[in-house]
Amino acid sequence: MSPFQEFLGAREIWQVPLAASAIAGALLGFLGVYVVLRRTVFVSAALTQLSTLGLVATLLVEERVHIGSEHAYEQLAVAMAFSVVGALVLGAFRARRLPAEASVGAAWVIASALVVLGTSRLVHAAHDLGGMVFGNAVAVSAGELATIAIVAALCTAVHAAFAKELAFSSFDPETARALGMPVRLWDAALFLTIGLAIPAAARALGALPVFAFLTLPAAAALLLRVGFSRAFALAGAFGVLAAGAGYVLSWLWELPTGPTMVAVAALLALPGAVLRGLRG
Amino acid sequence: MSALIALEKAAVGYGGRALLKDVDLSVAPGDFLAVVGPNGGGKTTALLTLLGALPLVGGRLVRPRPVRVGYVPQRDHVDAVWPFTAGEVALMGRVPGIGPWRRPGAVDREKVREALARVGIEALAGRAYGELSGGQRQRTLIARALAAEPELLVLDEPTNGMDPAAELATMDLLRALHGGGKLAIVMVSHRLENVANYARTLAFVDKDKGLFRVGALDEMLRPEALGALYGRAVAVRQENGRRLVYPTSAAEGNGGEGRA
Numbered sequence: 094m095s096p097f098q099e100f101l102g103a104r105e106i107w108q109v110p111l112a113a114s115a116i117a118g119a120l121l122g123f124l125g126v127y128v129v130l131r132r133t134v135f136v137s138a139a140l141t142q143l144s145t146l147g148l149v150a151t152l153l154v155e156e157r158v159h160i161g162s163e164h165a166y167e168q169l170a171v172a173m174a175f176s177v178v179g180a181l182v183l184g185a186f187r188a189r190r191l192p193a194e195a196s197v198g199a200a201w202v203i204a205s206a207l208v209v210l211g212t213s214r215l216v217h218a219a220h221d222l223g224g225m226v227f228g229n230a231v232a233v234s235a236g237e238l239a240t241i242a243i244v245a246a247l248c249t250a251v252h253a254a255f256a257k258e259l260a261f262s263s264f265d266p267e268t269a270r271a272l273g274m275p276v277r278l279w280d281a282a283l284f285l286t287i288g289l290a291i292p293a294a295a296r297a298l299g300a301l302p303v304f305a306f307l308t309l310p311a312a313a314a315l316l317l318r319v320g321f322s323r324a325f326a327l328a329g330a331f332g333v334l335a336a337g338a339g340y341v342l343s344w345l346w347e348l349p350t351g352p353t354m355v356a357v358a359a360l361l362a363l364p365g366a367v368l369r370g371l372r373g
Numbered sequence: 374m375s376a377l378i379a380l381e382k383a384a385v386g387y388g389g390r391a392l393l394k395d396v397d398l399s400v401a402p403g404d405f406l407a408v409v410g411p412n413g414g415g416k417t418t419a420l421l422t423l424l425g426a427l428p429l430v431g432g433r434l435v436r437p438r439p440v441r442v443g444y445v446p447q448r449d450h451v452d453a454v455w456p457f458t459a460g461e462v463a464l465m466g467r468v469p470g471i472g473p474w475r476r477p478g479a480v481d482r483e484k485v486r487e488a489l490a491r492v493g494i495e496a497l498a499g500r501a502y503g504e505l506s507g508g509q510r511q512r513t514l515i516a517r518a519l520a521a522e523p524e525l526l527v528l529d530e531p532t533n534g535m536d537p538a539a540e541l542a543t544m545d546l547l548r549a550l551h552g553g554g555k556l557a558i559v560m561v562s563h564r565l566e567n568v569a570n571y572a573r574t575l576a577f578v579d580k581d582k583g584l585f586r587v588g589a590l591d592e593m594l595r596p597e598a599l600g601a602l603y604g605r606a607v608a609v610r611q612e613n614g615r616r617l618v619y620p621t622s623a624a625e626g627n628g629g630e631g632r633a
Contacts, residue, residue: 130455255473261465264455268517270426271444271527272469318501321456 096345107344110233110297113241114336114354117294118306120245122332123252124287125311126324131263135197136183136284137291137307140176141300142204144292147175149211152218165296169240172292179204180288185280233297244293248286259283260321298336299351302358306332309358316365331361376401377440377525377557378423383432385415385422391430392418392580398587400525403554406587407568408561410578410602416561417447417529419578419585423559424527443518445528448511453503459513460498463489466520481520488519492546508539515546526550528560532567544571565602566618569594569609577602594618 100107128137151171183197212222252259262269262279270276287307295303310331314324339354346353379399384391392415400406400423408416421427424442425434443466466488467481489495492512497505502513511531518526531547532540548571551558562568568575575593577586584601592598594616599607606621 130452257465257468257471257477258473261468264457264462265446265451265465267426267446267450268444268465269468271421271424271446272442272521273425274469315456318456320458320501321461324456 100341100344107340109235109238111337111340113233113238113297114340115333116238116241116245117290117297117303118310118332118334118336118354119329120241120248120290120332121294121303121306122310122314122328122330122335123325124248124290125307125309125332126314126328127259127263127283128287128307129311129315133184133193133197134308135194135201136180137287138304139183139197139201139204140179140288140291141295141303142201142208143179144172144176144295145208145300146204146211147172147292149208149215149222150175152215152222153211156216156218165234165236166240169237169292169296172295173289176292177285177288180284180291181281184284184287185277237296241293241297244289248290251282251286255279255282298354302336302339302351302354305355305358306335309355309362310335313358313362313365316362316369318369331358335361375437376435377437379435380419380423380429381433381435383422383434384430385419385427386430387418387427389430393578393585394431394583396432396585398423398576398585400557400559402524402557403551404557404559404574405551405572406557406559406574406576407572408559408576408578409565409568410563410584411581412563413580414563414578415580416563416578418580419576420527420529420559420561440525441521441523443521443523443526445511445514445518445526445531447530447533448507448514449534450529451510451514453510455502457502458499459494459502459505459509459516460485460489462502462513463498463516463520466517470521484522485516485520488516489513491519491550492516507535508542511535511539511543512546515550519550523556525557525559528558530561530563532562532564540567544568547571565599566616569616569618 094102128134148168148171151168179200183200215222258274258279259282262274262276263283266276291303294306298306311324311328313331314327317327319327335354335358339357340350342348342357343350343353376399380396383396384394385396386392396419398419408420410416418427422429422434424444463485464477464481467477467484471477471481486495486498489498492515494509494512494516497509497513502510505513515528515531528547532543535543544567547558547560550556560568569590573590575588575590577584577593577598579602586593586598586601588598594609603620608619608621610617
């Protein structure tokens with residue numbers, strides 16, 4: 094039996110994780126268009142670390158008060174709270190007295206240090222944390238798939254309902270403000286969706302692929318110069334393709350899943366980069 | 374004629390700190406007001422406060438009725454990396470009027486087409502904004518402001534970074550849009566000569582000198598007013614029907630209609 098036939102035969106194992114990865118890839122690819130165009134790529138890196146910090150904090154509390162059983166939803170809820178608050182502070186309500194890079198960099202490095210410190214104090218859950226942080230797509234549960242699907246539906250609804258307000262406020266906030274639009278409210282709505290998507294997707298994909306999927310599929314789509322609206326569709330499709338193909342290839346070639354997904358996403362950006370180079 | 378919008382005894386600035394105090398500024402229907410002063414002198418701050426986009430530090434902002442405003446930011450404040458077409462950028466002018474939940478309709482697209490035609494770039498509607506020249510981008514931003522069917526058109530340094538020909542073309546376009554008073558225009562410029570042949574009213578602004586003075590064009594081109602703004606001799610000369618405004622050294626003679 095060939096490796097591919099073996100893969101097809103193991104459908105019950107991979108169908109839930111693959112579906113979760115595909116939905117997460119589509120969602121992050123779509124949101125990544127705003128992340129890239131607003132030049133907030135490193136905000137997403139900081140949010141991923143803040144989300145991990147929320148997870149570590151929950152695990153620490155669970156161990157300290159001797160909660161024996163797994164509390165996946167509580168962990169996800171705290172990770173989401175950290176990420177959403179971070180998204181609002183770093184994205185929508187950023188203090189203007191500091192350059193954006195300073196506050197984003199500070200958030201990233203402080204969250205990273207606290208994750209390391211927190212992990213060093215974990216006794217039992219430390220070995221589980223690797224999968225949670227770096228992704229363990231094989232172990233995604235049906236409940237986690239449902240969570241990702243709900244978050245994706247919510248984010249899609251917000252972006253469908255307020256597409257023109259989010260686009261205008263992001264593209265030219267000065268004019269939008271001058272015309273009386275509540276720019277901070279729209280910024281908050283945008284970063285709320287990003288802040289929710291990151292921890293939900295990180296449960297399935299891990300931190301590295303989440304950061305990559307918020308950058309590479311959108312960059313790949315934008316390099317092809319397909320226009321604003323089509324860039325969202327294309328970036329979402331690239332996200333699905335990178336997640337799906339990365340998952341399958343990692344299974345067939347026995348590679349780590351997250352990095353394989355990132356490699357496929359990087360490959361998808363190549364045609365656009367070559368095309369852009371040829372056009373000059 | 375009652376004002377469209379006015380500042381009364383206003384203190385304008387950021388973060389509760391006043392850059393300019395006792396600002397009285399009124400814009401009536403059909404006005405063509407140019408706000409002139411050095412870079413970093415507080416012009417844009419005064420403008421955004423007038424529009425209500427910045428909170429007042431003190432005083433009053435008066436709007437007797439809702440006013441449809443079109444706003445044109447400085448061209449380099451708009452990020453050309455976004456993959457919008459000129460038509461899509463112009464369509465954004467309709468967004469505040471459409472409101473949330475709804476999509477732009479046929480009427481909105483027709484208004485955008487008309488606005489692009491008014492500024493002479495209808496043929497560029499499908500072109501990427503980032504691929505347009507500086508002058509074409511400026512016209513796109515003006516079209517976006519016109520798409521809102523404004524009573525008041527507000528522009529921040531609309532000719533910044535343009536070559537003289539494009540600068541003249543942009544100013545001539547603004548005169549045509551003003552139409553002798555059909556549309557009120559307020560524009561900010563750091564170059565007095567740029568606006569001296571177009572505006573009806575001038576406001577001189579310089580926060581470092583605590584200067585805010587408003588008056589009719591001829592009154593403001595007198596030596597005393599020009600001296601307050603520039604702090605040195607400035608000559609105003611008529612040549613081929615156009616006003617030329619330029620600083621002079623003490624050694625030069627007064628060859629024009631006014632010199633400070």
